[in-house]
Amino acid sequence: MRIVKRSLLCSALFAAxxxxxxxxxxxxxTADDLRxxxxxxxxxxxxxxxxxxxxxxxxxxxTPENVAKLHPVxxxxxxxxxxxxxxxxxxxxxxxxxxxxxxxxxxxxxRTGVVDWVYEPKYEEGLxxxxxxxxxxxxxxxxxxxxxxxxxxxxxxALNRADGSVAWEQKVDDWKKGVSITGAPLVVGDxxxxxxxxxxxxxxxxxxxxxxxxxxxxxxxxxxxxxxxPGSDTWPxxxxxxxxxxxxxxxxAYDAEADTLFWGTGNPAPWASDxxxxxxxxxxxxxxxxxxxxxxxxxxxYTPNDSWDYDGVNAPILADVTIDGAxxxxxxxxxxxxxFYVLDRTxxxxxxxxxxxxxxxxxxxxxxxxxxxxxxxxxxxxxGGEKVTGxxxxxxxxxxxxxxxxxxxxxxxxVATNNWGMELTAWKRDKLKYEPGxxxxxxxxxxxxxxxxxxxxxxxxxxxxxxAWEAPNPLPLFAGLLATKGGLVFTGDxxxxxxxxxxxxxKELWKFQTGSGINASPIAYEIDGKQYVAILSGLGGDPSFYxxxxxxxxxxxxxxxxxxxxxDRYSAAVIESALPMKPKx
Amino acid sequence: LxxxxxxxxxxxxxxxxxxxxxxAPAAAEDSSKAAVNIEEGDRxxxxxxxxxxxxxxxxxxxxxxxxxxxxxxxxxxxxxxxGTQMPxxxxxxxPDDIADVYAFVKSRESAF
Numbered sequence: 251m252r253i254v255k256r257s258l259l260c261s262a263l264f265a266a267x268x269x270x271x272x273x274x275x276x277x278x279x280t281a282d283d284l285r286x287x288x289x290x291x292x293x294x295x296x297x298x299x300x301x302x303x304x305x306x307x308x309x310x311x312x313t314p315e316n317v318a319k320l321h322p323v324x325x326x327x328x329x330x331x332x333x334x335x336x337x338x339x340x341x342x343x344x345x346x347x348x349x350x351x352x353x354x355x356x357x358x359x360x361r362t363g364v365v366d367w368v369y370e371p372k373y374e375e376g377l378x379x380x381x382x383x384x385x386x387x388x389x390x391x392x393x394x395x396x397x398x399x400x401x402x403x404x405x406x407x408a409l410n411r412a413d414g415s416v417a418w419e420q421k422v423d424d425w426k427k428g429v430s431i432t433g434a435p436l437v438v439g440d441x442x443x444x445x446x447x448x449x450x451x452x453x454x455x456x457x458x459x460x461x462x463x464x465x466x467x468x469x470x471x472x473x474x475x476x477x478x479x480p481g482s483d484t485w486p487x488x489x490x491x492x493x494x495x496x497x498x499x500x501x502x503a504y505d506a507e508a509d510t511l512f513w514g515t516g517n518p519a520p521w522a523s524d525x526x527x528x529x530x531x532x533x534x535x536x537x538x539x540x541x542x543x544x545x546x547x548x549x550x551x552y553t554p555n556d557s558w559d560y561d562g563v564n565a566p567i568l569a570d571v572t573i574d575g576a577x578x579x580x581x582x583x584x585x586x587x588x589x590f591y592v593l594d595r596t597x598x599x600x601x602x603x604x605x606x607x608x609x610x611x612x613x614x615x616x617x618x619x620x621x622x623x624x625x626x627x628x629x630x631x632x633x634g635g636e637k638v639t640g641x642x643x644x645x646x647x648x649x650x651x652x653x654x655x656x657x658x659x660x661x662x663x664x665v666a667t668n669n670w671g672m673e674l675t676a677w678k679r680d681k682l683k684y685e686p687g688x689x690x691x692x693x694x695x696x697x698x699x700x701x702x703x704x705x706x707x708x709x710x711x712x713x714x715x716x717x718a719w720e721a722p723n724p725l726p727l728f729a730g731l732l733a734t735k736g737g738l739v740f741t742g743d744x745x746x747x748x749x750x751x752x753x754x755x756x757k758e759l760w761k762f763q764t765g766s767g768i769n770a771s772p773i774a775y776e777i778d779g780k781q782y783v784a785i786l787s788g789l790g791g792d793p794s795f796y797x798x799x800x801x802x803x804x805x806x807x808x809x810x811x812x813x814x815x816x817x818d819r820y821s822a823a824v825i826e827s828a829l830p831m832k833p834k835x
Numbered sequence: 836l837x838x839x840x841x842x843x844x845x846x847x848x849x850x851x852x853x854x855x856x857x858x859a860p861a862a863a864e865d866s867s868k869a870a871v872n873i874e875e876g877d878r879x880x881x882x883x884x885x886x887x888x889x890x891x892x893x894x895x896x897x898x899x900x901x902x903x904x905x906x907x908x909x910x911x912x913x914x915x916x917x918g919t920q921m922p923x924x925x926x927x928x929x930p931d932d933i934a935d936v937y938a939f940v941k942s943r944e945s946a947f
Contacts, residue, residue, distance in 0.1 A: 333920070375923065375926055376922075376923065376925075376926030376927060377922075378915070378920075378922030378923070379883070379922040379923065379924050379926060379927050379928075380927065382886070383886075384920075450886075675947060677881075681877075681878055685882070687927055688882045688883060688927075689881070689882035689883060689885070689886065690882070694881065694885075694890070694946065694947035696889075696890050794894050794920075795886070795887070795889075795893055795894045796893075796894075
């Protein structure tokens with residue numbers, strides 16, 4: 251681990267001798283701050299802005315009328331190995347905290363981008379050979395005086411917000427098995443939760459809770475039950491549960507009123523469903539849990555006995571909506587399997603589902619009462635069987651991990667979707683064997699585009715159960731969305747454009763070329779009455795499997811007010827050493 | 836077994852890759868060398884390589900059209916390629932494993 255500090259004022263020696271004040275007098279982030287994050291218009295304290303994951307900023311300085319004046323006010327290079335940026339920054343007390351590739355963490359001045367500190371985790375050799383989808387990280391949590399990050403080698407690390415030093419760290423799992431952490435942790439009260447990735451490596455998924463102050467483990471809830479546990483009857487009576495998948499690689503949601511934690515789970519392993527007859531609970535599911543104990547209150551499984559890599563891991567948006575004249579405390583989820591789900595979050599009951607893409611064919615239809623899909627045998631590969639072609643959607647979804655947004659003003663959920671398909675050939679069983687740290691999917695796959703326009707931003711009118719508008723894009727989309735009170739939707743695309751759409755109509759009102767593909771999620775924040783919008787740009791992750799474009803690593807910050815912020819991007823300490831000032835002789 | 840010695844030498848080397856011509860004659864004369872196993876190369880390719888290199892190229896280059904010699908191929912797979920996203924597989928695969936992959940990619944035009 252290496253920490254690069256801007257100032258030496260608060261050196262370890264100095265801190266030990268006289269103590270260190272919190273940098274910038276940053277106030278601790280309290281449990282109430284997080285619980286009421288939706289009412290804190292100027293800051294962005296949680297991965298999904300608020301526990302309900304609405305990613306709706308109450309800021310309204312930037313509007314459809316003035317968005318044409320939006321311009322960069324500062325940028326910052328994240329340097330490093332340009333492994334791709336997928337993070338959602340956080341803002342607090344005039345600072346931005348964000349993660350970059352390899353789980354590096356930056357703390358910077360939110361007005362100028364001047365770096366306070368950078369945390370760089372060190373990894374053992376060989377890690378890159380056992381990570382699935384690029385060395386990405388999707389975000390951080392902050393609570394108290396700490397910043398939390400998960401690492402690619404499956405550690406959970408708490409950093410002191412003042413200087414980036416490590417307060418504590420916990421080994422969550424053995425990375426050599428293919429387990430990594432790429433999602434943002436979530437803090438509720440005095441507990442920090444993290445999921446892990448590894449569904450393609452045959453992990454047995456789980457969600458873990460730790461004491462937020464000390465890192466002491468609190469509980470582990472497995473997403474695949476052991477024999478005899480509830481749900482174990484949905485697995486064959488063999489050892490398949492031990493490598494059954496169900497990873498928890500994104501971030502959950504929290505309903506404070508019900509004191510319920512929500513967390514999604516990923517695909518079962520290996521991919522061919524005939525290797526594990528049964529529904530395979532709790533893979534591809536939404537889990538509602540007691541945050542104190544990890545006990546599962548209820549579950550909803552989107553894709554039982556999945557054959558298509560349709561992770562159900564995307565966190566839901568929690569929103570109270572009126573449907574058919576009744577108020578529903580809903581959980582909204584746009585799924586890899588191509589459907590947008592509306593569930594009753596008080597009990598996990600299915601309300602309705604809406605196709606977000608055309609020509610879904612992995613299922614012949616969903617039960618209108620329960621949402622349970624009827625699998626289409628013509629689009630289901632069998633072990634050692636023929637290649638199955640033309641499956642829609644392709645394994646990337648529908649909607650992959652990138653987080654949607656929700657406008658309570660309009661009742662619209664804004665989701666990014668992709669129209670694509672795939673072919674799958676499931677291996678003969680004797681070709682497939684589990685090896686820790688090796689790919690354990692047991693299929694050959696190929697993704698396909700079907701038409702020149704692949705990606706779409708879509709506005710779903712939740713009450714009306716229909717798509718209100720859609721904005722197409724030539725390349726598949728992999729960026730998150732931001733909705734604002736000002737009536738805008740922000741997102742990015744793989745061409746490199748940061749885009750503002752009219753939230754009511756989907757009309758593109760503004761765009762800016764950031765220099766590399768965008769796979770991250772925008773935020774809005776406010777300082778001294780000035781609204782900023784920030785986005786990370788840098789091709790990486792899954793999109794880099796499909797396109798070649800310039801790598802990048804930049805944080806871009808925009809405003810409609812003022813000009814370019816005055817600031818520097820050099821190290822005074824280095825220049826004083828390497829190029830000392832000396833009077834002419 | 837000769838490959839193992841070669842790989843150790845390569846792992847220890849931090850400068851330029853070992854010239855292929857230095858090793859090739861010795862390897863060719865090595866009677867203890869295990870016979871390549873294309874079937875095993877198929878399995879390894881599809882559990883370790885396919886994600887980036889795809890059916891016939893993707894994020895990484897098309898290995899089924901490689902012009903690398905076996906020794907160059909093994910060296911790159913063992914040590915990775917600096918400045919690219921090619922990781923060092925020497926920590927999880929043996930030189931014999933990689934030779935099996937080489938035999939597999941030279942035996943056909945695509946993974947499947």
